[in-house]
Amino acid sequence: MFRRLPDAAGDNIAFTINGRRAQALAGDTVAAALLGAGIEHCRITPISGARRAPYCMMGVCFECLVTIDGVGNRQACLIPVRAGMRVETQQGARAIAEESHA
Amino acid sequence: MIREETEIAVVGGGLVGAAVAWGLARLGKRVTVLDEGDDAYRASRGNFALVWVQSKGLGMPEYAAWTKRSSAGWAGLASALKDEIAIDVAHRQPGGLTLSLSDDEHQRRIAQMQRLHNQHEMARYPYEVLDHAGTRQLLPDIGPEVAGGIYCPLDGHVNSLKLLRALHAALAARGACYRPNRPVAAITSRGGAFVLSGPWGELNSEKIVLAAGIGNARLGPLIGLDAPVRPQRGQIIVTEKAKPFLRYPIVTVRQTDEGGVMVGDSLEETGFENVVTTPIIATMADRAVRMFPMLAGLNVVRTWSALRVMSKDGFPIYDQSTTHPGAFLVTCHSGVTLAANHVFDIAPQIAAGRIADDLLPFSARRFHVPQAA
Numbered sequence: 001m002f003r004r005l006p007d008a009a010g011d012n013i014a015f016t017i018n019g020r021r022a023q024a025l026a027g028d029t030v031a032a033a034l035l036g037a038g039i040e041h042c043r044i045t046p047i048s049g050a051r052r053a054p055y056c057m058m059g060v061c062f063e064c065l066v067t068i069d070g071v072g073n074r075q076a077c078l079i080p081v082r083a084g085m086r087v088e089t090q091q092g093a094r095a096i097a098e099e100s101h102a
Numbered sequence: 103m104i105r106e107e108t109e110i111a112v113v114g115g116g117l118v119g120a121a122v123a124w125g126l127a128r129l130g131k132r133v134t135v136l137d138e139g140d141d142a143y144r145a146s147r148g149n150f151a152l153v154w155v156q157s158k159g160l161g162m163p164e165y166a167a168w169t170k171r172s173s174a175g176w177a178g179l180a181s182a183l184k185d186e187i188a189i190d191v192a193h194r195q196p197g198g199l200t201l202s203l204s205d206d207e208h209q210r211r212i213a214q215m216q217r218l219h220n221q222h223e224m225a226r227y228p229y230e231v232l233d234h235a236g237t238r239q240l241l242p243d244i245g246p247e248v249a250g251g252i253y254c255p256l257d258g259h260v261n262s263l264k265l266l267r268a269l270h271a272a273l274a275a276r277g278a279c280y281r282p283n284r285p286v287a288a289i290t291s292r293g294g295a296f297v298l299s300g301p302w303g304e305l306n307s308e309k310i311v312l313a314a315g316i317g318n319a320r321l322g323p324l325i326g327l328d329a330p331v332r333p334q335r336g337q338i339i340v341t342e343k344a345k346p347f348l349r350y351p352i353v354t355v356r357q358t359d360e361g362g363v364m365v366g367d368s369l370e371e372t373g374f375e376n377v378v379t380t381p382i383i384a385t386m387a388d389r390a391v392r393m394f395p396m397l398a399g400l401n402v403v404r405t406w407s408a409l410r411v412m413s414k415d416g417f418p419i420y421d422q423s424t425t426h427p428g429a430f431l432v433t434c435h436s437g438v439t440l441a442a443n444h445v446f447d448i449a450p451q452i453a454a455g456r457i458a459d460d461l462l463p464f465s466a467r468r469f470h471v472p473q474a475a
Binding site for chain 2: 046047071072073092093094095096097099
């Protein structure tokens with residue numbers, strides 16, 4: 001759905017989406033990296049079970065919530081992607097009781 | 103100018119007014135609910151949504167019995183709403199707990215429960231005093247500072263926003279009229295009927311029920327009813343939604359049916375100032391995190407404050423006017439807990455024209471007794 005601009009430049013960064021290897025460019029937000037990697041949705045809403053994807057890309061709409069390195073409900077559009085980051089699409093509400101920092 | 107007439111005018115469209123109005127409409131009464139607008143204080147939109155029994159009634163055992171009765175009637179209320187308008191208000195009654203963060207606090211709460219239950223003619227209810235280990239069996243996620251808890255199997259909670267919506271849908275389905283943006287400025291009697299008026303026009307009615315929350319203090323005296331109520335502020339925090347992990351509501355911390363965790367742990371006498379203040383919110387958050395350390399990882403979505411409708415002694419007022427027959431007053435700060443009684447007991451009594459004798463202790467006349475020396 002999304003293609004990178006022809007002049008996009010930066011170091012390649014390896015991370016994972018739901019355990020699968022993926023590539024991003026340094027400076028990408030996690031949301032941009034997910035869209036660049038071709039994901040169609042990043043979460044399932046807790047109440048109605050609808051699929052949602054990054055929307056505003058500027059921290060306002062909270063549609064891009066994902067689990068990053070085991071922590072749920074992170075705003076993917078506000079977090080720069082880092083090498084080795086584990087990103088998981090979120091199924092419903094955040095599972096705080098299963099998170100390791102709890 | 104609007105001119106309307108009805109059989110029973112209910113002033114106030116919050117949880118109390120809507121519950122009484124629906125109860126009346128179920129009995130075939132013609133009801134019009136007059137409500138204010140979005141600038142009203144609206145305790146019903148800001149409350150904590152517990153259906154709570156434990157700790158209630160110290161100083162008035164009749165209030166303990168009344169609360170216990172509503173808790174017992176709540177499942178019937180929830181199913182009646184589901185039957186009539188297919189809205190699930192998420193009523194759950196797994197029992198609830200009060201947690202203490204020190205031995206002192208725990209002992210104080212135990213002593214309070216004993217005093218409560220030692221009252222003459224107390225309607226006793228079951229409760230269990232738990233130490234840290236006992237509390238942990240019910241709530242595995244408590245922190246090390248929790249000294250103990252008190253569990254009462256009658257306690258529960260609902261989604262109070264869904265409750266308000268359901269009551270309004272239900273009273274509309276029964277043909278009652280809901281009229282927002284109609285503040286009542288004056289009430290007069292004319293030819294055996296009441297005339298309620300405001301900048302919008304007037305409404306004539308045979309009977310009148312004041313359920314206007316803090317507004318009852320001003321409206322009551324217009325028709326011979328005393329309603330010494332004042333605003334008492336409570337502040338609330340709600341977090342992002344999380345998968346269910348709190349099995350029981352705590353009096354100050356509960357997880358809603360939709361997953362958000364609410365924290366509400368304050369009482370302040372600050373008049374009509376319905377703002378949030380950082381020191382109170384910070385203290386509430388700190389206590390909640392000491393009870394459940396995992397809450398520290400949850401993001402706060404919103405904080406707000408709302409104004410409880412508090413009488414002089416903290417108990418409800420149910421009254422009928424002697425100077426203006428047909429005028430009734432209903433006010434309390436537990437519009438969620440007492441909703442079942444308001445639908446199934448108070449509404450039929452008002453429809454019949456008389457508050458029952460066993461509710462006499464709730465009359466505002468209790469405030470007029472000269473204090474014994």
